[in-house]
Amino acid sequence: MGGAGFILAINLFVAGLxxxxxxxxxxxxVGRVSARWLALGYLLGVGYYIVEFSIxxxxxxxxxxxxxxxxxxxxxxxxxxxxxHKYGVATPWRPMLLFLLAATVTVYFVQxxxxxxxxxxMAYQLPYAAMQFVGLGIVWSSRQKRDRLxxxxxxxxxxxxxQFVSKPFxxxxxxxWGVNPQAYMRSDYALVSQSLxxxxxxxxxxxxxxILVRDVLAEATSKSxxxxxxxxxxxxxxxxxxxxxMRDAVRKGVPVALVIADLDHFKSVNDSFGHxxxxxVIGTFAGxxxxxxxxxxxxxxxxxxxxxxILPGTNLAAARLLAEGTRSAFGALPIDCLPADHRCTASFGxxxxxxxxxxxxxxxxxxxxxxxxxxxxxxRVRIALEPALQTPVATPDRISGRG
Numbered sequence: 001m002g003g004a005g006f007i008l009a010i011n012l013f014v015a016g017l018x019x020x021x022x023x024x025x026x027x028x029x030v031g032r033v034s035a036r037w038l039a040l041g042y043l044l045g046v047g048y049y050i051v052e053f054s055i056x057x058x059x060x061x062x063x064x065x066x067x068x069x070x071x072x073x074x075x076x077x078x079x080x081x082x083x084x085h086k087y088g089v090a091t092p093w094r095p096m097l098l099f100l101l102a103a104t105v106t107v108y109f110v111q112x113x114x115x116x117x118x119x120x121x122m123a124y125q126l127p128y129a130a131m132q133f134v135g136l137g138i139v140w141s142s143r144q145k146r147d148r149l150x151x152x153x154x155x156x157x158x159x160x161x162x163q164f165v166s167k168p169f170x171x172x173x174x175x176x177w178g179v180n181p182q183a184y185m186r187s188d189y190a191l192v193s194q195s196l197x198x199x200x201x202x203x204x205x206x207x208x209x210x211i212l213v214r215d216v217l218a219e220a221t222s223k224s225x226x227x228x229x230x231x232x233x234x235x236x237x238x239x240x241x242x243x244x245x246m247r248d249a250v251r252k253g254v255p256v257a258l259v260i261a262d263l264d265h266f267k268s269v270n271d272s273f274g275h276x277x278x279x280x281v282i283g284t285f286a287g288x289x290x291x292x293x294x295x296x297x298x299x300x301x302x303x304x305x306x307x308x309x310i311l312p313g314t315n316l317a318a319a320r321l322l323a324e325g326t327r328s329a330f331g332a333l334p335i336d337c338l339p340a341d342h343r344c345t346a347s348f349g350x351x352x353x354x355x356x357x358x359x360x361x362x363x364x365x366x367x368x369x370x371x372x373x374x375x376x377x378x379x380r381v382r383i384a385l386e387p388a389l390q391t392p393v394a395t396p397d398r399i400s401g402r403g
Contacts, residue, residue, distance in 0.1 A: 007194040008185070011201070012049035018042045018205045022082075025212050035212060037082035042205070044075035061181035062111050069124060070104045076131035083135050086212070087142035096134065103127040116176045121168035132161035149214065153207045160200040167193055229279055230286035230301040238300025242310040243359045245298050249312035250353070257311045257319035257352045260366045261285075261326070264345045264378040266305040269338075277337045281344050284335050288326050308366075316352035316383060323348040323381045331379060347373040351384035 019042035026035035051068040055061050077096045084091040106123050113120040136157040139150060171177045171189045178184040225237025233241060242258075249256040263269075263285060270278040282305065289299045289309055299309040311319050331345045338344070349370025353362050365384035373382040 007191070007198060008049055008052060011194065011198055012046055012053075014198070014202065015042045015045035015049060018209070019046065021209055022212075025209075025216065029216060032212070032216075034082045034084075034086035037078055037085055038208060038212075041075045041079035041082060044071055044078060045201075048072040048075060056182040056185065062108070065111070065181050066104060066108045069107045070100065073100055073103060073127050073131065076128060076135075080131060080135045080138060083138045083208070086208075086215075087139055088144055089138050089142055092134070096131070099127065099130065115179065116172075118168055118172070121171055121177070125164045125167045129161040129164035132157050132164065136161070149207065149211050153204070153211065156200065156203050156207060160204060163196050163200060167196075227301045229282055230307075232286050232289065232307070233298065233300035235300065235302040238298060238302055238308060239359070242298045242300070242308070245296065245310055245312045246353065246359055246362070254313045255315040255352060256362075257314045257316055257350060258362050258366045259309050259311065259319055259323045260302075260349045260363075260370045261289075261307045261309075261323070261346045262303075262370055262374065263305040264347055264374075269344065273338060277335075280337050281335055284333070285330055285344075285346060288330050292322055292326055308363075316350065319350045319352065320381060320383060323350050327379065327381060345379035347378045348381040349373055349384060350381060354386055 019039045022035045022039035022042060026032055026039060029035070048068055048071040051064055051071060055064045055068065058064050077100060080096065081091045081093070083089075103123075110120045110123040136154050139146070139154050139157070170192060174187070174189045174192065176187065177189045177193075178187040184190050225233055225240070227234040232238070246256050263281065266278065266281070269281055282301070285307065286299075286301065289307055293299045293309055296313065297309055297311050300307065302308050309322075311322070314322070327346055327348055331343055333343075334340055335342075335344060347370060349366045349368065349372070351362055351366035351369060369382040369384040373380045376382065
């Protein structure tokens with residue numbers, strides 16, 4: 001076995017391992033359809049390498065050569081289907097399968113051309129390049145938010161496409177790709193071609209694998225930080241994301257405000273109408289917060305009937321307007337499963353971050369403003385004083401619950 005044959009054997013083994021890795025992800029998360037398609041793509045890659053190994057045993061290698069081409073091109077198409085599922089893009093099955101058919105027929109007939117002709121070599125390599133560009137286009141056209149890893153994947157897909165385009169010229173520079181299919185594995189070009197293919201195939205596979213694992217971990221983190229009833233952040237998730245948002249606002253030199261809200265007399269709702277009704281009230285109020293929040297705001301349910309929203313880029317006056325609007329809209333809305341004449345209200349405390357303050361200081365001042373709203377009769381908004389003007393307020397109801 002020559003150097004190219006050795007690399008081909010390694011590729012077969014690696015393709016099997018990658019197929020197993022993607023199948024493991026698919027087994028771990030049965031809803032992750034993309035991993036199943038990616039696993040199938042690498043299983044087809046295993047099939048390609050097996051057919052490639054078998055070529056030297058045939059006197060008439062044309063059927064095996066065409067089959068190997070079709071299987072490998074099919075593997076890239078299935079891989080693109082996995083990318084499409086991952087990035088939420090419609091899989092272009094019809095054009096890709098028609099392209100597979102046309103390219104396979106073309107490769108079958110170019111066997112009659114001189115083996116070292118550029119047209120014959122291009123017929124093999126350009127379809128592979130085209131499918132890599134299709135994969136790049138799938139990632140590019142996604143409406144999902146792309147981060148650095150996604151951009152690196154697009155760059156590697158583009159580089160991989162270009163290496164397929166360059167292979168006919170590399171073959172020409174190295175003296176061709178063997179006098180016949182059986183001699184291919186002994187040629188210098190085969191060694192270079194298989195090595196290039198290994199580098200790019202591994203780079204693409206590892207990037208996609210890392211991206212899938214990133215998504216699995218991100219979803220697990222999101223679930224651990226989300227309150228299932230309100231579909232807002234729970235207290236831990238809110239505090240983590242709110243503090244990050246606050247620090248980013250400070251770094252940019254923009255104001256940041258915090259609104260804390262508490263449902264009035266919530267215990268009486270549970271006692272009078274049942275916990276299902278109480279859950280409906282919580283869900284309704286959370287909906288108001290979601291509607292009021294912009295993409296860069298962070299909203300959470302930080303207690304049984306207590307909510308908070310941090311507003312980067314918002315000053316005290318604008319935050320008060322948001323709180324007043326939410327208060328009046330919520331208080332005027334009839335809620336399903338409660339009597340038609342029953343209205344629920346909420347109290348609000350609003351504070352703006354002051355120089356030298358931390359997140360805990362901002363939370364404390366907004367909380368004290370909320371206490372003032374509760375003590376002042378509920379169903380109202382109170383503004384926190386600047387730290388120098390504020391006197392500590394005892395809040396014994398933090399133990400027993402505000403209501």
